[in-house]
Amino acid sequence: MAMQVDYSLYLVTDSTEAILGKRNLVDVVELAILGGVTIVQYRDKTSDTGTLIKTAKALHAKCKAHNVPLVINDRIDVAQAIDCEGVHLGQDDTPISTARKILGLTKIIGATVSSIEEARIAVELGADYLGIGTLYATNTKKNTKEIIGVNGIRRILRYLDESGEKARGTKTVCIGGVNGSNAQRIMHQLYAPSPTKREPKTIDGVAVVSAIIAPSDPRAAASDLKSLVTTPPPFARHALSPSSIATSTSPLLTALKAVHQEHPISHNMTNLVVQNFAANVALCIGASPIMSNNGLEAPDLAKLGGGLVINMGTATPDALKNHRQAIQAYNAVGSPVILDPVGAGATSARKDALQFLMESGYFDLIKGNESEILAVARASGLRINLEARQQRGVDSGTSSLTPSQKASLVQHIALRERTVVLLTGATDILSNGHTTLAISNGHAFLGMITGSGCTVGTTLSAYLAANREGKFEAALAGLCHYEIAAEDAAKREDVKGPGTFVPAFLDELYKGRMDVVEDRGEEWVKRV
Ligand code: 3NM
Ligand code: MG
Structure with missing residues (x-):
């Protein structure tokens, strides 16, 4: 079993000029962690392996200092080289079962899924968490497979909720276009309601790139998002509990x-x-x-x-x-x-x-x-x-x-x-x-x-x-x-x-x- 992880504010890094600008990624990530990020994924689609390992190592040092897990996108070899906490795998990356064989049971393996079928397979193969997307269209990743919206994510949550203990226990974050203006509502509404059950499965967190990396103050951005995802929205104050009405006027x-x-x-x-x-x-x-x-x-x-x-x-x-x-x-x-x-x-x-x-x-x-x-x-x-x-x-x-x-x-x-x-x-x-x-x-x-x-x-x-x-x-x-x-x-x-x-x-x-x-x-x- 992998460690207990807080998925509430999941940072996915981006080293492109459009988002990171001329700043140093490690510095930006450290600020984000100080602001409240709870897990970091190092995602870099262009750098060569030497740079990947060097940056990952520096990121891992910062993450470890703050007790925040680091996972590497796609590259199992990089994760192994720096002995970080795990990997995140897209649908076209190494299969989860292979990654599990290589990394063993103690490492975190996350998977990107955008359909019930992909979720089913990822759970079966033993993913620790699912990154479900794409929630909303985003400039950060243009080639996303499908925009599934709140409803697509609810369907997957409902499926997990109803598909046995392992599925129900698999953690979930949503990704794509999450920012300060929607994070709180997403956390409130991303759950799997069923008329017969009182405690449906809820989303465990939000995964964000640009809403934390792009702002000039990543610490403040992360801190704002953290409080948004961890406190109930003002409009949810009064739980919609069963009502006693109908007899008394x-x-x-x-x-x-x-x-x-x-x-x-x-x-x-x-x-x-x-x-x-x-x-x-x-x-x-x-x-x-x-x-x-x-x-x-x-x-x-x-x-x-x-x-x-x-x-x-x-x-x-x-x-x-x-x-x-x-x-x-x-x-x-x-x-x-x-x-x-x-x-x-x-x-x-x-x-x-x-x-x-x-x-x-x-x-x-x-x-x-x-x-x-x-x-x-x-x-x-x-x-x-x-x-x-x-x-x-x-x-x-x-x-x-x-x-x-x-x-x-x-x-x-x-x-x-x-x-x-x-x-x-x-x-x-x-x-x-x-x-x-x-x-x-x-x-x-x-x-x-x-x-x-x-x-x-x-x-x-x-x-x-x-x-x-x-x-x-x-x-x-x-x-x-x-x-x-x-x-x-x-x-x-x-x-x-x-x-x-x-x-x-x-x-x-x-x-x-x-x-x-x-x-x-x-x-x-x-x-x-
Ligand atoms: N994966 P932002 S969307 C890295 O749908 C990534 O699988 C996605 O960036 C998926 O928070 C995405 O800036 C980018 O919208 C999310
Ligand atoms: Mg990938």
């Missing part, structure tokens, strides 16, 4: 009061059609609307403690850039972000936009109608048996999923993305992956006015912002507030149709009558 009233007391900001980056209506809804429910589409001011706004709505309704390339900046700013301080993937299934540009946004950061809640949630499921890499029809527009359309299919879909996305998911419709489905509820409130008039889906997002952003300790309860409360107002508005004598419904709805939102939930018996919300 008092958490809903508490959530409503918190919104009224705090007047949280609801920052909407939304489409042109609903800006005005969303601002009015925010005001009526007791929130403070900011309708800013400029990503540059998001860091300042995020610090105000409100919630952000990313509404994909006007998903131009420029808008998406601003969305990414804002998501990352809110994620950095742990303020809630709601994704409303408007029309996500409708065009291929919107599918790409959804993928882009989901790779940009973490969402505390994802809400959408059936076709939008189906598009989210696809972006999340879930295999869906049902062939969803091409979406016609952004309206909710008629339903093609059965209630139990919907519930299972929503639960799986919630589990996989470690978030809360709301599928809106005549019956809404809300899940945090552990508890899934069907909620039958609302009124048909909501389907006849523009922005009724979008302003659910606005409402929930305020509820999540004012109720940081339980996003699931907060989401349920916000949804009830919204839909009960619609019901009460539709009942009014002055409401003759969708036109007169709108002002009445705003009035009822303003009343915020959560108390009437008590009178609905047990039918208003069901566990599914």
Whole structure:
């Protein structure tokens, strides 16, 4: 057995001018180790053997001084010559079994894998850890085999999780395009969720080249990354634990009061059609609307403690850039972000936009109608048996999923993305992956006015912002507030149709009558 290794921050070296510049590699690596790198791979594809051995020896001296293992990329002979801790082998390098024969059981052997089949073989042949990639496209290595993204890595983790003790015990790092802006989310979301198991396999660390070597201060870069990969992200503070909701309405009233007391900001980056209506809804429910589409001011706004709505309704390339900046700013301080993937299934540009946004950061809640949630499921890499029809527009359309299919879909996305998911419709489905509820409130008039889906997002952003300790309860409360107002508005004598419904709805939102939930018996919300 090889030694116990901390894989959390794995540095892969690069000696090219583009990344290392004119600096000395050994000095840069030493700074990186001082910053918190936990294992080093010496990777040099061009130097001759004499230089490789000389540099490896110098690197090993520094690594040993700090108790950090050193492995050599590809070259078993170099590893043997300096007697370092092991090797890292690509798919075209010496086979793992041969390396094991040469190096023995005490050395670390790592392998690059990009598919389940490669992972299976590497585990079988006795790799100690897998470098799984390529996560994201990177300038550092142009000839990577395949960009497999978060979903490709999740699939391999899931495979390892389910393939016996040896596979489960094999350590993993991901590689390709990891940097300070994505490391924390990657650590949080790279795991293998399964509805039946509580402790799925997680990734053990991130492997990086340019994010540590390229900066002028590798020590600071490593130290920043180290704290990002070893601390839970701010948005994960409140674990999505099984919820006790569904019988008592008092958490809903508490959530409503918190919104009224705090007047949280609801920052909407939304489409042109609903800006005005969303601002009015925010005001009526007791929130403070900011309708800013400029990503540059998001860091300042995020610090105000409100919630952000990313509404994909006007998903131009420029808008998406601003969305990414804002998501990352809110994620950095742990303020809630709601994704409303408007029309996500409708065009291929919107599918790409959804993928882009989901790779940009973490969402505390994802809400959408059936076709939008189906598009989210696809972006999340879930295999869906049902062939969803091409979406016609952004309206909710008629339903093609059965209630139990919907519930299972929503639960799986919630589990996989470690978030809360709301599928809106005549019956809404809300899940945090552990508890899934069907909620039958609302009124048909909501389907006849523009922005009724979008302003659910606005409402929930305020509820999540004012109720940081339980996003699931907060989401349920916000949804009830919204839909009960619609019901009460539709009942009014002055409401003759969708036109007169709108002002009445705003009035009822303003009343915020959560108390009437008590009178609905047990039918208003069901566990599914
Ligand atoms: N191997 P950066 S990607 C060395 O996919 C290497 O196997 C990869 O560099 C793989 O952290 C890669 O600068 C380069 O993106 C990663
Ligand atoms: Mg190689």
